[in-house]
Amino acid sequence: MKKLVLAVLLCALTAGLVFGAGSQEINAAASSDSGDKVKLVFTSWRTEDIDLMNRINAEFTKANPNIEIEFQPVKNTEYDAQLKQSLAAGVGADIMFLRSYDGGYQIYETGSLTELNGKISTLKDFPSAASAAWSTADGTSYAIPAVGVVHGVYYRKSIFAKYGLTPPETWAEFMTVCKTLKDGGETVFAQGTKDNWMLYEVVYSGLGANFYGGEEARQALMNKEIRFTDPGFVKAMEKMKELQPYFPTRYEGIDYVTMQQIFGTGNAAMFIGGSWEIGIFEEMGGLDDVGYFAPPVEKAGDTLQYCFHVDAGVGMNKNTKHPEEAMMYMKWLASPEYAQLMMDELPGFFSYTPGSYSLNNSLAKEMESYVAGSVPTVRTLWEKLSAEAPSGYDLICQAIQQMYADKMTPAEACAYVDNGLSWYYK
Amino acid sequence: MKKIKKLGIRGGLYLIMVLYALSILVPLYVMFMTSFKSNAEIFNNPFGLPEAFSMDAYVNLFVISNYGKYFMNSIMVTVLSLGVAVTISALAAYAVSKYSFRYNKAIYLYFVIGMIVPIKLGTIDIMITMLRLRIYDSLWALIIVYIAMAIPLSVFVLYDYIRMVPDELSSAARIDGCSEPGIFSRVIVPLIKPGLAAAGIISFIPNWNEFWFPLVLIKTKENYTIPLATGQLFGQFDTKLNLVFAVLSLASVPVIIIYLLLSNYFVKGLSAGAVKG
Amino acid sequence: MLEAKKKHARFLFLFIFPAFIIYTMFMLVPILNSMRYSLYTGTGLLPDQFVGLDNYVRLFTEERYYSQFWNAFGNNIKFFLIVTLVQNIGGFFMAVMISRKFRGNKFMRKLSFLPTTLSVLVVGYIFKMILNPYYGVFDKFLELIGLESLIIPWLGDARSAIWVVALAVSWQFLGTSILFYTSGIDGISDSIMEAARIDGANVWQEIIHIILPSVLPIVAIVTILIFIGNFTQFDIIFAMTGTRGDPNYSTDLFGSLFYRTAFSNSDRGGWGTGMGATVATMMFLIVTVGVGTFLYFFSKKREALEK
Structure with missing residues (x-):
């Protein structure tokens, strides 16, 4: 009997030893069988890109056989909290995507990012507007500006052709297109309002910029020369409200992924989206039928205020176990070689790395073609105004969602944001 | 007349039972069936059986997404934490239930009060402690927390089982010259085996499904448990609904099987607690 | 029970110590320490x-903090009331029915507890999918039976969202209350029931005079368990409406508020660890006061019944 009891009691302990040893063995095997091989973990909020990033990284490993990159994204809405926790705790990925301005700066403030000045020599050649999005006020860089994205409108060529429509240039034309489609019984937009980040990041920042005055107004807002209740911002909000009748039924319950599904399967004529979605639509049904146009301007002849958002910088963990290898990889990420690879594999991701590149995706080309005649800007409240809680980010997301739920008028939505930002004016 | 009324009550009873059973079975049916369907079929044929049972989604999860590893992690965390928790709880429960000393009642109460302590609220400090112990972001962090979480209920359940063992048996063993720890291992343990099983099984479900602590304590993908993988990797498959439902099915199948096999233990263990309360 | 003697001290200590130390270090100390961090x-x-x-002071005087705190408090009360009502009343009547003899009652007992074994996360995701306005099965079902006029964007509407998440949780845990109540009802001796029936008591009288008093202590347990669970509930919100409790914080509960404020970046709703600990401490106080109130209330009720 005693044996049996001992067996029961020791079962747990032995199980622990076996499992524990087992897992250690696995770890040991991973590092030993590869000899000097080093594995770097790269994290981002781009869960859609695993296969593509693996292909890109395979190129790096080809050139540097002793370094392997493992791409481990976390989903978009959870990414920031997860990154903050792991870096503050001194663990986490070796290389990571950082959001521009306030989001990334907060991570930098935890003291867990490698400062890049002088370490990556080509960094100074990057466009200063992009570098500024990942540097401190005194010019310390903590990330390579890696990805820029644009916001605009995707459309289904076949549906447009059915009604003899062409991509609109002005808002009035845009509204006519919407009305024609709706009268024809089409689902005009695939847009839903359940995931409110879309409403701010893509809809308001993308389509609203032409009405609030684009980059100039954004700067003035940051410099406290104007407030968010000023006519420009309210007008932009009113214009966004004009889209509401063209949203699908029960749009309040439609989340981001469902929107992609609706448009990707050809069940809506238009989708207000970001350039990063090219790949998703390609996978869902091909791009032959998908067209793109830039946010319509107010009246013919106006300069396009184009939201060319500084989306992702790449930072390096100060506590990485492989600083040398990580730095080698970082340098590669800042190289023209990577830039071309990324733009080939991930159409709609635009590199900031100086150099001349070819875009082989026609949609990406289309998106880029608008840049020339436009004033680039970034998302409305992304810089400085989202540094503290309640952040401009949170406020405007909620406000637009409320507006589309008919709980706030456009003016009230702006007042809600302005009121919440009172910490900025203290 | 009375018969008709009785028949009506019967009928109503069956109707309610059937509706209730459907409300449980239909969501589960939808979950399992959808995981075998193609994307087009999900939209065109939401209720029916799949045309062809496609295992693509599952192959995808295990081959591409490392699901096997997450399963092993979950099993290791669950088995180890329950094994240790039940063992040390049995020791403590024996000491406080069979010996009277100054604080035995107080210690018992101290343990049992843990059943209503919301441990989530100590997360910030648990995180910091795990960092100091250098086991943050490892399965050991989870194991320790789960041991602590399982102790109150295990002590509570085992206390009663041990107390029901007649004192005469231990006295007899004592007269035979058995040591006190010997009495525990030779006399008590064989008699409370159902109790040990009940204690382990009751804590199994919350343990296996626990999502909060992996979310804050585990950052490396290799160390994901099934619930964390379910929560965090969702974005990855969002546009492929069959994969999404396969993820959910995989997270549920083990608990459902274990429950169906051992449901009597659940019912006995839990309802005993309720009645005594 | 044996009178412990001096010679027993060492082994008693060794037996109690492992459980005691782990339990103390990883359950009670963290809560106290978190209070310190506040x-x-x-x-x-x-x-x-x-x-x-x-x-x-900041939590209760600065609008940006207290508005979210009280909002979560209000939502949590609403959430708790819905879940308790469904689980207590629904669970009680289901238990009364299930504990009767009918064909399939064993099966029903087993089945009713099944959802409880699933992870809350899984339940949340299943319901989110079923309620999706585009491909969700629920709307398609309502259309099928001609009730499409009732369809609303379940999770997108601030009025319905909290109901939906609360009902999802109730659906999952109804089995627990049924299990508790049936075990209470099973414990009532047959002779009492028999006697009542001979006296001509109808079903209602039976429920009110016999069953209800004998399961009242179980009501207390169920309610307290629901209360603690609901005031720290996080998983369902994470799965169904995100950590910000969309839309417009209408489903933001204390659990999601704590996660967001303690662990998020401040551009995504974080307040810093210190404020997070403050939120946790307030939650602890609320839970403690709540549990205390329930215990007091139910023991009073019990006394009144026993008189």
């Missing part, structure tokens, strides 16, 4: 600047 502030993970009760 007196500190700082940008890092570990708040290091002592500020006394400043965090509490």
Whole structure:
């Protein structure tokens, strides 16, 4: 009997030893069988890109056989909290995507990012507007500006052709297109309002910029020369409200992924989206039928205020176990070689790395073609105004969602944001 | 007349039972069936059986997404934490239930009060402690927390089982010259085996499904448990609904099987607690 | 029970110590320490600047903090009321029915507890999918039976969202109350029931005079368990409406508020670890006061019944 009891009691302990040893063995095997091989973990909020990033990284490993990159994204809405926790705790990925301005700066403030000045020599050649999005006020860089994205409108060529429509240039034309489609019984937009980040990041920042005055107004807002209740911002909000009748039924319950599904399967004529979605639509049904146009301007002849958002910088963990290898990889990420690879594999991701590149995706080309005649800007409240809680980010997301739920008028939505930002004016 | 009324009550009873059973079975049916369907079929044929049972989604999860590893992690965390928790709880429960000393009642109460302590609220400090112990972001962090979480209920359940063992048996063993720890291992343990099983099984479900602590304590993908993988990797498959439902099915199948096999233990263990309360 | 003697001290200590130390170190000490952190502030993970009760003052005087705190409090009460009502009343009547003899009652007992074994996360995701306005099965079902006029964007509407998440939780845990109540009803001796029936008591009288009094202590347990679970509920919100409790914080509960404020970046709703600890401490106080109130209330009720 005693044996049996001992067996029961020791079962747990032995199980622990076996499992524990087992897992250690696995770890040991991973590092030993590869000899000097080093594995770097790269994290981002781009869960859609695993296969593509693996292909890109395979190129790096080809050139540097002793370094392997493992791409481990976390989903978009959870990414920031997860990154903050792991870096503050001194663990986490070796290389990571950082959001521009306030989001990334907060991570930098935890003291867990490698400062890049002088370490990556080509960094100074990057466009200063992009570098500024990942540097401190005194010019310390903590990330390579890696990805820029644009916001605009995707459309289904076949549906447009059915009604003899062409991509609109002005808002009035845009509204006519919407009305024609709706009268024809089409689902005009695939847009839903359940995931409110879309409403701010893509809809308001993308389509609203032409009405609030684009980059100039954004700067003035940051410099406290104007407030968010000023006519420009309210007008932009009113214009966004004009889209509401063209949203699908029960749009309040439609989340981001469902929107992609609706448009990707050809069940809506238009989708207000970001350039990063090219790949998703390609996978869902091909791009032959998908067209793109830039946010319509107010009246013919106006300069396009184009939201060319500084989306992702790449930072390096100060506590990485492989600083040398990580730095080698970082340098590669800042190289023209990577830039071309990324733009080939991930159409709609635009590199900031100086150099001349070819875009082989026609949609990406289309998106880029608008840049020339436009004033680039970034998302409305992304810089400085989202540094503290309640952040401009949170406020405007909620406000637009409320507006589309008919709980706030456009003016009230702006007042809600302005009121919440009172910490900025203290 | 009375018969008709009785028949009506019967009928109503069956109707309610059937509706209730459907409300449980239909969501589960939808979950399992959808995981075998193609994307087009999900939209065109939401209720029916799949045309062809496609295992693509599952192959995808295990081959591409490392699901096997997450399963092993979950099993290791669950088995180890329950094994240790039940063992040390049995020791403590024996000491406080069979010996009277100054604080035995107080210690018992101290343990049992843990059943209503919301441990989530100590997360910030648990995180910091795990960092100091250098086991943050490892399965050991989870194991320790789960041991602590399982102790109150295990002590509570085992206390009663041990107390029901007649004192005469231990006295007899004592007269035979058995040591006190010997009495525990030779006399008590064989008699409370159902109790040990009940204690382990009751804590199994919350343990296996626990999502909060992996979310804050585990950052490396290799160390994901099934619930964390379910929560965090969702974005990855969002546009492929069959994969999404396969993820959910995989997270549920083990608990459902274990429950169906051992449901009597659940019912006995839990309802005993309720009645005594 | 044996009178412990001096010679027993060492082994008793060894038996109690492992459970005692792990339980203390990883359950009780963390809560006390978290309370301590609520007196500190700082940008890092570990708040290091002592500020006394400043965090509490800020929590209750600055609109940006108290508006979210009281909002979560209100939502949590609503959530708790829905879940308790469904689980207590629904669970009670289901238990009364299930404990009767009919064909399939064993099966029903087993089945009713099945959802409880699933992870809350899984349940949340299943319901989110089923309620999706585009491909969700529920709307398609309503259309099928001609009730499409009732369809609303279930999770997108601030009025319905909290109901939906609360009902999802109730659906999952109804089995627990049924299990508890049936075990209470099973415990009533047959002779009492028999006697009542001979006296001509109808079903209602039976329920009110016999069953209800004998399961009242179980009502107390169920309610307290629901209360603690609901005031720290996080998983369902994470799965169904995200950590910000969309839409417009209408499903933001204390659990999601705590996660967001303690662990998020401040551009995504984070308040820093110190404020997070303050929120946790307030939650602890609320849970403790709540449980205490319930215990008091139910023991009073019990006394009244026993008289």
